[in-house]
Amino acid sequence: MDRVDHDLIADLEARGLIHDSTDREHLRTQVAEGSVGIYYGCDPTADSLHVGNLIGLVMLRRFQDAGHKAVALAGGATGMIGDPSGKSEERNLLDDDSLNHNVARIKEQLGRVVDLTDPERGVLVDNRDWTQPITILEFLRDVGKHVTVNQMLARESVKVRIKSEHGISFTEFSYMLLQANDYLHLFDTEGCVIQIGGSDQWGNILGGVDLIRRKRQAVAHGFSWPLLTASDGSKLGKTSGARVWLDPAKTSAYAFRQYWMQMADDDVRQQLLTFSLRSVAEIEQVVTDHAEAPHQRLAQRVLADDMVTLVHGTGAAAAANEAADVLFASDPTGASAEAFEMLSGEIPFTQMHARELDDTINVLVATDLANSNGDARRTMDQNAYSVNGAKLTAKDQLSDQKPLHDRYLLLRRGKKRHHLVEIIS
Known part of the structure; x- marks a missing residue:
């Protein structure tokens, strides 16, 4: 050997x-x-x-x-x-x-x-x-x-x-x-x-x-x-009380990525040293670069990419990264169909016929992005809705929007509430 x-x-x-x-x-x-x-x-x-x-x-x-x-x-x-x-x-x-x-x-x-x-x-x-x-x-x-x-x-x-x-x-x-x-x-x-x-x-x-x-x-x-513990003494390997599995059917590649992305700054250096196959010198350089702009979460990104690639392969790692970018970037239009397919299992997801999109207010209520018709109209007047990264105004209809990959509409209220609609024939 x-x-x-x-x-x-x-x-x-x-x-x-x-x-x-x-x-x-x-x-x-x-x-x-x-x-x-x-x-x-x-x-x-x-x-x-x-x-x-x-x-x-x-x-x-x-x-x-x-x-x-x-x-x-x-x-x-x-x-x-x-x-x-x-x-x-x-x-x-x-x-x-x-x-x-x-x-x-x-x-x-x-x-x-x-x-x-x-x-x-x-x-x-x-x-x-x-x-x-x-x-x-x-x-x-x-x-x-x-x-x-x-x-x-x-x-x-x-x-x-x-x-x-x-x-x-x-x-x-x-x-x-x-x-x-x-x-x-x-x-x-x-x-x-x-x-x-x-x-x-x-x-x-x-x-x-x-x-x-x-x-x-x-x-x-x-x-x-040493047994794996976080800086606060809690046991690593669980998220919200549930185990983080290596089987993608139990913990998806996207959720697996997010587990590592959520690692606290105080823990990420040791987790890189423990799990990454990079050399110690490479890891120390990553940690140094991370410290210059912690809000960019460079160390977590490196850790997440290394671990998803190791456990699920390069394809799954790329799709998981892209899916995260779809949610957190302002323009999702360049994302692949694979990224949206992955997202369909991670965020609220609904399949709708094209004719249902004629009533935008009803869609916003049906997807739980509004509590009522009045709530939908008020939120729309506040420019708090977007579809595929573009603002959705009171003059717009969802049926007029061009679906991504001819079938996806990514709806968002504010910065954190998402709903993915797949248009079916």
Whole structure:
């Protein structure tokens, strides 16, 4: 494999992406000496990954770009159990059909960030493949005997759950043993010598490192990154209480872009360092340029463009940028049909026959841009309406306006209330 000649661990340190690690200098040496296998796992508890998973995928991509082998693990087996880390109560268990569906959907999303076309560069594995054939007696003998209950009770995720009102079931208590066995299997079969995860996974990561040491008398590594939080302490990856998904059917490319665009100035530098594949020097220059005119939101634009391109592709990124420009620019007439098609799923949208446009006042009320006929007339007299970027006056009729792409009228009241009308035959 081709390698990028730089200190990858130093780059991650400069980005603030190593929270805990095993022997740092040995890890640095091993990564620098040649290609190694590194794995990141996520349980397929839904049919889409979310922004919280994205840091792990980007981390795999960084290592892959530096010539290492990226192993993405979909936890079909551990997904049946549920990781107690960060959870106050036990999760619902998934059946095989649900897990199969989720894994298939997740593979598609993974493949946009990590190259899975060449098995020498990257692979997706499902831990059901090696976990399901193991009998309980084999598991207790080959894994359980190498881990003490004292070690398991010392893990922070377990201590928190034991003290909670729900407690912790033996099923979830065994989760860390299953994850440790995953690392051992991937050490043996894929050459993985590094496991990564968020800081809440550190105890589970150490379990695998220790199991490999005990069973193979070998050194394996792990490191974690800080949990993602905003400057106010809130958890990143959610907007208005809802998760930001990587599946465009759940979070559209436009909404995904807007999530990054709304990043606070205090947070945007760290988010660029965490998620963007640009060099640290490039990012620092972006932040410097941003500081000269913060109102232009240059850093947010760079972050949003990088992330939509990475997750959804260049076409979706261009359409999402264009759709945003349609809403926030004064003249939408140059926008593509793709941009308006994207907007139809993001702002109030109505399909109308051409004959309905003869009554402009009725259209304004029907599209909720006016509360009543009188409200529509008063607002029109105040020149507060526009259609396709041009002022709509009392003398104008919507039926006289030229539709964009022969079918779209973008109505606007004031600066922020929009309604897209598609003219149908």
